[in-house]
């Protein structure tokens with residue numbers, strides 16, 4: 001009828017192992033719009049997109065592209081219809097070079113069938129430049145930071161000159177300025193008539209860039225509308241079925257003894273002169289921009305990297321941490337960022353992922369007590385509100401946000417004195433975000449010391465008692481939580497409060513190439 | 515309309531069930547098919563003596579394949595098993611003849627085997643050498659030492675009673691079969707019911723995440739290769755005892771290939787993290803039946819390798835489809 005819709009998905013149904021995940025879902029996307037697909041963790045957003053992308057087959061319903069009914073059974077067919085898919089989980093091949101990843105499966109060849117390497121490099125460079133990154137196309141992808149891997153994934157989708165681009169949480173690993181560049185690029189694409197389906201849990205982003213939205217809840221269509229006419233509050237309400245408060249959490253300030261003390265910690269080429277303490281009941285935040293060295297700092301503290309100077313004291317005693325196991329023994333726990341690479345074991349089932357770091361809690365005479373594991377899992381499932389049907393499936397079958405909750409539960413089970421969260425709400429929906437922070441605050445109230453790393457200043461301002469801002473491997477400011485403002489944090493994080501900000505020598509390898 | 519829909523639903527339930535059955539138990543199903551096919555093709559196949567014969571013949575490779583499974587689950591590979599078997603056999607026989615004690619010989623075998631495995635493990639975990647390269651080196655070195663010690667020939671045991679290990683039976687079942695089954699149960703428990711097994715799977719699946727979970731990845735890897743060495747020494751003891759002698763040049767040659775074949779047929783993924791001990795057990799049996807059938811049907815021994823190769827490739831193709 002109407003040719004307004006570039007994509008129409010009608011009455012889509014899908015079950016996994018007889019459990020319905022999508023129930024009569026309808027999605028209509030206009031030509032040249034950015035359409036937000038919203039919903040809680042496990043609502044079925046990725047599954048719906050996987051059907052459009054040819055990864056899964058719908059049980060029922062049909063898809064129309066450009067007014068014509070189409071059958072999409074493989075990712076290839078989807079691509080041929082002009083659909084590009086940026087998956088929620090990274091899909092780059094570490095052992096290939098950047099340009100090889102970009103052209104994987106669609107390499108450019110000349111008449112003799114020989115690869116046109118230079119041409120591919122040139123195009124790669126161009127498109128990356130448009131996204132505001134300068135990287136050597138011949139660099140191996142495994143040497144890159146996660147945010148660059150993500151950008152390559154995005155660039156790959158843009159390369160194919162698609163009419164429809166699906167972006168499933170593309171910004172979880174990106175720094176603020178990278179997000180801005182991506183957005184301006186998306187706006188340009190929209191002007192040329194490309195449609196984008198955009199999935200994100202960051203409602204601010206949604207408001208900034210999207211035109212219309214569709215909300216799913218528990219696999220059912222709830223609403224579709226224009227973002228200009230809808231308040232974010234309303235949308236949250238539709239997603240979660242209640243409203244989520246945005247205020248600063250209330251906390252009383254009664255700290256116990258110092259648990260963790262870090263003195264003059266340094267690591268050649270990454271960071272230096274790091275000093276801080278964390279007390280019982282205290283929540284300390286670290287923030288900054290990409291390349292500020294905070295993740296490296298925490299990896300060093302946790303024994304994944306070697307420190308070159310400084311000392312670490314736990315409960316007043318100096319400890320030697322050369323391996324994460326030592327850190328664990330000393331009473332530290334780490335929920336790392338970039339779940340797929342650092343946190344989940346995708347071939348183990350959900351329960352086994354939960355218990356991996358605390359096997360001794362489940363052993364009797366050397367044998368694992370699976371019953372005990374199971375009952376422990378049920379406990380966390382209720383406590384963290386983890387949504388899944390069967391905990392004996394491998395963890396990669398869970399929706400992204402629920403995977404994250406399992407990782408958090410894994411460290412709660414270990415029960416360390418100091419818990420470090422690196423980007424803890426990566427891929428978590430608004431309701432669950434609030435829940436996670438509430439859990440973190442409860443943990444602090446129980447007397448644990450908490451460290452939170454995040455690039456989103458507004459988020460940590462809400463929960464932290466104390467915030468350290470990092471810039472190029474150094475702490476440039478330490479601010480009291482209730483005195484912090486976004487503006488102040490930004491000024492320190494960009495180094496604008498220092499002389500000769502450029503040319504600091506502690507930056508990560510990829511940016512150093514600029 | 516209503517009954518039709520119900521029908522369709524039932525069919526899809528059945529399809530779900532079948533595909534689940536296939537993905538979980540494809541090796542066992544393949545085994546049953548091959549077993550039934552074999553019993554039709556040759557009347558002698560089902561003979562209890564022939565059955566025992568098959569089990570007896572696979573027991574040595576079977577024990578090695580158990581170790582290989584563990585290594586491959588951890589994401590590595592061990593090419594040295596055949597050579598180490600020869601080396602262990604040679605040294606064990608020398609110890610046997612020197613001390614006159616069977617226990618001393620068996621203990622020596624265990625020590626030499628686990629030590630070779632330990633070296634493999636150290637090279638892989640501490641030296642960060644790719645397992646393929648490290649164990650290839652061990653393969654050449656162990657064979658060479660065995661040849662040197664035995665002067666290129668065979669050595670025979672001179673203590674009566676040693677050959678009883680592999681040539682006795684209990685309730686009509688030969689000892690090697692019993693040992694193979696005990697080892698299977700042992701490795702099964704280790705891999706599926708203990709922390710060690712969990713860690714091996716984790717490392718094979720995502721080494722960085724395993725390390726950040728506080729797992730001593732290097733120690734587990736050393737354990738994995740040592741365990742394989744130990745299992746190889748059990749196999750070596752049986753091999754040596756069976757003929758009461760070991761050949762430094764021909765014993766254990768290409769055992770690594772048979773073991774890897776059994777593991778792959780059993781459904782373990784080459785890159786680690788996924789696979790089951792039970793799968794390997796049936797993979798070993800499938801290889802055994804195929805060998806046996808080819809003998810019963812007088813297929814030229816020169817062609818037997820071809821058939822085996824074909825089976826491995828088919829097995830891998832099936833795996834890929836999943």
Ligand SMILES: Nc1ncnc2c1ncn2[C@@H]1O[C@H](COP(=O)(O)OP(=O)(O)OP(=O)(O)O)[C@@H](O)[C@H]1O
Pocket residue numbers: 016017021039040041042043044045046047048088387388389397398399400401402427429
């Ligand atoms: N391959 C699969 N096998 C079994 N269940 C699956 C599979 N893929 C997804 N599911 C289930 O389908 C439901 C919807 O998952 P989906 O990944 O679509 O959620 P989502 O809306 O993308 O959530 P998130 O925001 O957390 O990414 C979840 O309950 C998940 O466990």
Ligand SMILES: [Mg+2]
Pocket residue numbers: 045046047088168399400
């Ligand atoms: Mg998703």
